[in-house]
Amino acid sequence: MTEKFLTAEILATGDEIRTGALIDSNSAYIARKLEEAGLAVVRHTCVGDNLDQLIMVIREIGARAHLAVVTGGLGPTGDDLSAAAAARAADLPLEINAEAMTSIDDFFNARNRSVSEANRKPACLPKGADCLPNPVGTAPGFSLKVGQCRFFFLPGVPFEMRRLLDDYVLPYVGELQGDGRRYRLVKTLTTFGLPESVVGEHLKGLEAELPGIRVGLRAKFPEIHVKLYANGGELEDLHRLLARGQSWVKGKLGDKVISTDSRSLQSVVGGLLRKQKATLALAESCTGGLIANWVTDVPGSSDYFLFGAVTYANETKTRFAGVDPAVIDKYGAVHEEVVKQMAAGVRDAAQATYGLATSGIAGPEGASPGKPVGTVCIGCATPQDVRGCRFHFSYGNRDMNKKIFAMKALDILRRELMR
Amino acid sequence: MTEKFLTAEILATGDEIRTGALIDSNSAYIARKLEEAGLAVVRHTCVGDNLDQLIMVIREIGARAHLAVVTGGLGPTGDDLSAAAAARAADLPLEINAEAMTSIDDFFNARNRSVSEANRKPACLPKGADCLPNPVGTAPGFSLKVGQCRFFFLPGVPFEMRRLLDDYVLPYVGELQGDGRRYRLVKTLTTFGLPESVVGEHLKGLEAELPGIRVGLRAKFPEIHVKLYANGGELEDLHRLLARGQSWVKGKLGDKVISTDSRSLQSVVGGLLRKQKATLALAESCTGGLIANWVTDVPGSSDYFLFGAVTYANETKTRFAGVDPAVIDKYGAVHEEVVKQMAAGVRDAAQATYGLATSGIAGPEGASPGKPVGTVCIGCATPQDVRGCRFHFSYGNRDMNKKIFAMKALDILRRELMR
Numbered sequence: 110m111t112e113k114f115l116t117a118e119i120l121a122t123g124d125e126i127r128t129g130a131l132i133d134s135n136s137a138y139i140a141r142k143l144e145e146a147g148l149a150v151v152r153h154t155c156v157g158d159n160l161d162q163l164i165m166v167i168r169e170i171g172a173r174a175h176l177a178v179v180t181g182g183l184g185p186t187g188d189d190l191s192a193a194a195a196a197r198a199a200d201l202p203l204e205i206n207a208e209a210m211t212s213i214d215d216f217f218n219a220r221n222r223s224v225s226e227a228n229r230k231p232a233c234l235p236k237g238a239d240c241l242p243n244p245v246g247t248a249p250g251f252s253l254k255v256g257q258c259r260f261f262f263l264p265g266v267p268f269e270m271r272r273l274l275d276d277y278v279l280p281y282v283g284e285l286q287g288d289g290r291r292y293r294l295v296k297t298l299t300t301f302g303l304p305e306s307v308v309g310e311h312l313k314g315l316e317a318e319l320p321g322i323r324v325g326l327r328a329k330f331p332e333i334h335v336k337l338y339a340n341g342g343e344l345e346d347l348h349r350l351l352a353r354g355q356s357w358v359k360g361k362l363g364d365k366v367i368s369t370d371s372r373s374l375q376s377v378v379g380g381l382l383r384k385q386k387a388t389l390a391l392a393e394s395c396t397g398g399l400i401a402n403w404v405t406d407v408p409g410s411s412d413y414f415l416f417g418a419v420t421y422a423n424e425t426k427t428r429f430a431g432v433d434p435a436v437i438d439k440y441g442a443v444h445e446e447v448v449k450q451m452a453a454g455v456r457d458a459a460q461a462t463y464g465l466a467t468s469g470i471a472g473p474e475g476a477s478p479g480k481p482v483g484t485v486c487i488g489c490a491t492p493q494d495v496r497g498c499r500f501h502f503s504y505g506n507r508d509m510n511k512k513i514f515a516m517k518a519l520d521i522l523r524r525e526l527m528r
Numbered sequence: 529m530t531e532k533f534l535t536a537e538i539l540a541t542g543d544e545i546r547t548g549a550l551i552d553s554n555s556a557y558i559a560r561k562l563e564e565a566g567l568a569v570v571r572h573t574c575v576g577d578n579l580d581q582l583i584m585v586i587r588e589i590g591a592r593a594h595l596a597v598v599t600g601g602l603g604p605t606g607d608d609l610s611a612a613a614a615a616r617a618a619d620l621p622l623e624i625n626a627e628a629m630t631s632i633d634d635f636f637n638a639r640n641r642s643v644s645e646a647n648r649k650p651a652c653l654p655k656g657a658d659c660l661p662n663p664v665g666t667a668p669g670f671s672l673k674v675g676q677c678r679f680f681f682l683p684g685v686p687f688e689m690r691r692l693l694d695d696y697v698l699p700y701v702g703e704l705q706g707d708g709r710r711y712r713l714v715k716t717l718t719t720f721g722l723p724e725s726v727v728g729e730h731l732k733g734l735e736a737e738l739p740g741i742r743v744g745l746r747a748k749f750p751e752i753h754v755k756l757y758a759n760g761g762e763l764e765d766l767h768r769l770l771a772r773g774q775s776w777v778k779g780k781l782g783d784k785v786i787s788t789d790s791r792s793l794q795s796v797v798g799g800l801l802r803k804q805k806a807t808l809a810l811a812e813s814c815t816g817g818l819i820a821n822w823v824t825d826v827p828g829s830s831d832y833f834l835f836g837a838v839t840y841a842n843e844t845k846t847r848f849a850g851v852d853p854a855v856i857d858k859y860g861a862v863h864e865e866v867v868k869q870m871a872a873g874v875r876d877a878a879q880a881t882y883g884l885a886t887s888g889i890a891g892p893e894g895a896s897p898g899k900p901v902g903t904v905c906i907g908c909a910t911p912q913d914v915r916g917c918r919f920h921f922s923y924g925n926r927d928m929n930k931k932i933f934a935m936k937a938l939d940i941l942r943r944e945l946m947r
Contacts, residue, residue, distance in 0.1 A: 127569055129559030130744055130755065132551065136574075140548030150546055151581065155555075155572035162570065295549070306646050306666070309605045325577075326605060327544050328685060336549070391838070397824025398817035401838040405816025408892055408926055416844040419810070419820040419836030421829075425878055429835065429848060459844055473827055503639035505664070506687070507827055 114149035114340075115285060118174040118258075120156070120166060122181040122191060123265060127157035135180045135270055142274060146282045147291045148176060158182065163194030171198065171256025176285070178278060181265030183248040185227040191262050192251065196235035199255045206234040212242035212249040241277045245269050252277065291342050296351040298335040298358050299367045301374065301520055308333050311361045315354065322354045331513045332367070332374075364524065374519050375403040381526035382413040382463075389522075390459035391417035392430040392451040394442065395469035395485060399515045416459035420451065430454040430466070443468050443480050445497030448488030452497075456490045464490035465522050471510040485514040489521050533568035534704060537593040537677075539575070539585060541600040541610060542684060546576035554599045554689055561693060565701045566710045567595060577601065582613030590617065590675025595704070597697060600684030602667040604646040610681050611670070615654035618674045625653040631661035631668040660696045664688050671696065678704075710761050715770040717754040717777050718786045720793065720939055727752050730780045734773065741773045750932045751786070751793075783943065793938050794822040800945040801832040801882070808941075809878035810836035811849040811870040813861065814888035814904060818934045835878035839870065849873040849885070862887050862899050864916030867907030871916075875909040882944070883909035886937050890929040904933040908940050 119139050125131040133155060140150045151174065156162040163182070170177045182191030196203045209232035217224045231248035234240065241250035241261070246269040252261050261278045263270045283290075300308060305328050312324055312335065325336040337354040339347045359366050367374050382389055391401050401417035404410055420426040423442055427434050431454025436446050448466040456464025469485030476482045483502045488495065498521075502513050538558050544550040552574060559569045570593065575581040582601070589596045601610030615622045628651035636643045650667035653659065660669035660680070665688035671680050680697045682689045702709075719727060724747050731754065734743055744755040756773040758766045778785050786793050801808055810820050820836035823829055839845040842861055846853050850873025855865050867885040875883025888904030895901045902921045907914065917940075921932050 121572075125744075126556070127559065127572070128563045129556035129561075129569070130746065132553050132556040133572075134551050137545070137548035137551045140546065142548075144547045150548070151575065152585070153540075153546070153572075153574040156570065166571070295547075306604045306644065310644070310646060325543055325607060327550070330685075336544075338543075393817075393820075397829075398812075398820025398836055398838065399824075401812075401817025402821045402930075405818075405838070405840065406927065406930070410816075411840055411894075415841040416848065417817050417836075417838030417840070418848070419817065419824070419838070421824065421836070422834040422878070425835040428877070429837070458847070459841070475830075508825065509687075511821075511825070 114147070114291065115175040116151045116173070117143045117148040117176045117178070118151055118170045119153045120170060120177060120179040121153070121265075122156060122158065122163060122179065124157040124188070126155050126181075135265065135267055138267070138271065139178050139180070139274060142279060143176075143178070143282065144293050146279055147286055147293060148282060158188040158190055160190050160194055160197070163190055164197045167194055167198035167255055167260070171258045171260070174258045176282065177258050177260045178274070179260060179262045180270055183231055183250060183262060183264050185230045185248070189231070192231070192234050195238070195251075195253055195255065195260065195262060199235060199253060201235040201237060203233050204236045206232055206238065206240050206251070208240040208242065209234055209249045209251070212240060213247065216243070216247055241273055243269060243273060245272050250277070289342075291340060292344050292347055293338065293340045294347045294351055296337040296355055296369070297371050298337075298355065298362075298369050299371065300333045300335060300362055300365045301331065301367050301516060302365045303333065303362070305333050308335065308362070312358065315357055319350065319354055319357060321350055330509065331516045364527065367520075367523070373403075374516060374523065376407050378519055378523050378526065379404065379407045379410055379413060381523065385462075385526065387462035387526075388413050388415050389463050389465065390415050390455045390461035392426070392455035392464065392466040393417065393419050394421060394426065394451075394467055395471045396467045396511055396515045396518065397421065399511050400465070400467070400518060403515065403519070415461045416455065418455055426451060429458070431458060441477070441480070443470060443484060443486055445486050445488070445499055448486040449490070449495045449497040450488075452488035452490035453495045462492055463522065463525070464488070465518055467514055467518050469510075469514055471507045471514065472505065473507060483510055485510075485517065487514075487518045487521055489525055491525055533566065533710065534594040535570045535592070536562045536567040536595045536597070537570060537589045538572045539589060539596060539598040540572070541575060541577065541582060541598065543576040543607070545574050545600075554684065554686060557686070557690065558597050558599070558693060561698060562595075562597070562701065563712050564714060565698055566705055566712055567701060577607040577609055579609050579613055579616070582609055583616045586613055586617035586674055586679070590677045590679070593677045595701065596677050596679045597693070598679060598681045599689055602650055602669065602681060602683050604649045604667070608650070611650070611653050614657070614670075614672055614674065614679065614681060618654055618672060620654040620656060622652050623655045625651055625657065625659050625670070627659035627661065628653055628668045628670070631659060632666065635662070635666055660692050662688060662692060664691050669696070710759065711763050711766055712757070712759045713766045713770055715756040715774055715788070716790050717756075717774065717781075717788050718790065719752045719754060719781055719784045720750065720786050720935060721784045722752065722781070724752050727754065727781070731777065734776055738769065738773055738776060740769055749928065750935050783946070786939075786942070792822070793935060793942065795826050797938055797942050797945065798823065798826045798829055798832060800942065804945065806881035806945075807832050807834050808882050808884065809834050809874045809880035811845070811874040811883065811885040812836065812838050813840060813845065813870075813886055814890045815886045815930055815934045815937065816840065818930050819884070819886070819937060822934065822938070834880045835874065837874055845870060848877070850877060860896070860899070862889060862903060862905055864905050864907070864918055867905040868909075868914045868916040869907075871907035871909035872914045881911055882941065883907070884937055884941050886933055888929075888933055890926045890933065891924065892926060902929055904929075904936065906933075906937045906940055908944055910944055
């Protein structure tokens with residue numbers, strides 16, 4: 110074979126996926142595993158429970174790829190057409206496979222269940238196919254060459270698919286590659302605070318300066334993830350190259366980089382609080398508990414998170430976060446002075462080291478002259494001082510506004526903790 | 529055309545999806561919408577950011593389908609290859625599209641942001657392509673015929689994709705079908721409180737009693753969605769049939785049905801509070817602000833939601849929710865008596881009509897003898913009385929525990945409000 114990488118394709122079958130009733134998560138899992146094992150996954154396809162479509166697509170893949178993984182269609186019902194389609198695509202007859210019959214009998218016997226005629230249908234496989242016994246489900250998989258391509262037909266149930274992928278497909282990939290094994294590594298840097306296009310501008314030149322690294326950007330609102338990809342035969346070299354790439358990116362993006370190990374902002378902030386033996390209290394208005402929810406998503410957050418007040422009504426800003434009602438009367442609830450009082454008030458009331466506060470307009474209602482939807486004031490109280498600032502975001506969507514407000518607030522606290 | 533249904537295909541592009549770093553949820557969404565609109569979705573495909581692969585697959589689809597929706601690859605970076613690939617597949621040159629330039633300028637101007645050279649790259653489209661202006665993102669989509677097939681190229685960001693699908697693709701599908709139009713309707717009933725297998729048992733017999741309806745179940749943790757599907761040429765008949773199906777399901781599942789219009793539990797609870805001119809205050813421990821966050825996701829929730837206290841530290845349960853410290857000393861923080869005091873305390877402190885409280889062990893730490901991870905106590909204070917109850921869930925996962933605890937608490941309030 111002259112290609113640098115052996116190529117793989119993935120085929121998901123079933124009307125549930127074809128019609129969108131079910132999101133196909135199997136294909137992403139298989140792609141990740143095959144890429145990690147050094148194959149180049151070139152294409153994913155999905156077709157429904159339709160014999161003609163299945164035969165056509167199996168033949169197409171058989172003419173293109175070196176290895177293919179197919180999920181679904183192995184069960185006992187009339188909709189389960191994988192064996193029939195594979196047989197037709199390879200011009201082979203179907204016949205009872207003795208090993209498949211044993212796999213099915215073993216599964217039912219081990220559970221003291223009797224085997225019906227329907228349960229035995231999955232034992233009918235293309236002549237000459239290799240059975241892939243399934244210890245965790247009723248239908249075994251099978252493997253068969255069609256055209257130039259080795260196909261693995263696996264169950265659609267995720268945990269059964271994963272078991273058979275581990276037991277049969279990945280060991281086969283290892284054998285296939287022998288000494289010529291290659292690796293594909295990826296390093297992810299999570300950034301916050303710059304739009305995708307600006308991050309892209311900053312990273313121009315990286316690929317030229319560090320040959321062998323390919324850069325990809327991924328927007329995962331409100332974060333932008335920088336992905337550095339590297340391929341090669343020597344694992345150590347790749348790790349060294351990616352470490353240099355990581356330093357290069359951090360040199361350009363500085364503290365816009367939240368983490369280099371896929372940790373979330375709330376996990377990074379939690380780590381900083383824990384390291385400083387500091388504690389946190391929150392007073393949230395427009396973010397409505399989202400910050401508290403994120404902070405408490407981190408296991409062990411009770412070590413540093415003491416209290417959160419969701420002060421939605423103005424009187425509760427006074428009662429629970431110590432805001433002077435005259436200040437709200439004078440400036441309105443969305444103002445730097447209000448969030449400063451909220452941050453200091455909740456810090457003191459909860460006897461915490463830091464206080465963080467939000468007040469803003471997530472929309473769609475609530476705008477006023479000079480304070481459009483998307484306006485947020487953020488207050489941050491440290492042991493030394495209290496600061497308030499104001500931002501405006503133009504997403505025009507309540508959910509996105511809540512998220513960006515909450516991220517911005519946590520990021521302000523992160524920068525404070527890193528001083 | 530001789531087919532009963534016009535055929536559609538879906539193409540997802542991008543290395544993130546090809547390599548499995550990202551699960552493709554766009555394709556399922558698009559498939560559902562196109563099927564509902566009466567098209568037969570025949571195949572989904574995914575390829576990476578590779579010009580040759582993109583050209584090849586666009587040509588293949590152009591030879592097979594009547595309509596295709598492509599997602600991703602419209603942005604300003606070098607990875608964004610959709611316009612270049614479409615132009616090559618259709619043998620057309622690329623040129624600056626004036627309408628696309630206007631769409632980009634409008635987006636940035638409306639947000640007081642300046643337009644860089646990179647931002648303008650998405651205005652370079654195949655000659656003669658129709659621009660699909662994008663009011664919610666930086667890159668517009670475009671539409672173009674390749675072979676026999678009308679292609680719609682949409683952004684990969686889900687909310688942008690959905691907006692352009694609604695604005696341009698679905699109206700086009702309506703025109704395309706004219707008088708021969710067939711409809712595929714689906715009705716979704718959202719349920720909470722029964723496992724999927726038990727819901728399935730209850731619904732046995734529906735398809736036999738109401739011919740023409742097909743039943744599907746979909747687990748969207750922690751909800752189970754019951755989907756009723758019906759196809760045909762007469763819209764009125766289909767609506768009537770599905771209304772009968774809905775009554776049938778409600779007859780079997782009773783108040784386990786939260787909504788029949790895809791409304792969330794927090795939206796249903798908010799509607800009930802608004803109708804009764806009642807207000808709500810929350811005291812959350814183990815749910816960490818998740819209930820407040822859900823409640824405030826509903827636009828206009830400030831009309832009935834007054835205050836939420838996230839009382840993570842025990843002293844804050846006393847200080848902000850009026851719990852007697854002696855009760856915590858006697859029973860521990862996870863106890864019916866504690867959540868009763870929290871619910872009544874926060875209700876009174878915020879002068880609300882209802883108070884709802886949680887205290888439990890989301891894990892992985894925090895278990896004690898007799899109180900394993902997954903234990904939650906929920907308190908509900910009404911104008912008349914206060915009740916506390918205890919549940920145990922065995923998901924063994926912090927995120928899932930927080931979600932099921934929060935859903936259970938809101939569902940207790942919903943039942944209280946429906947009395």
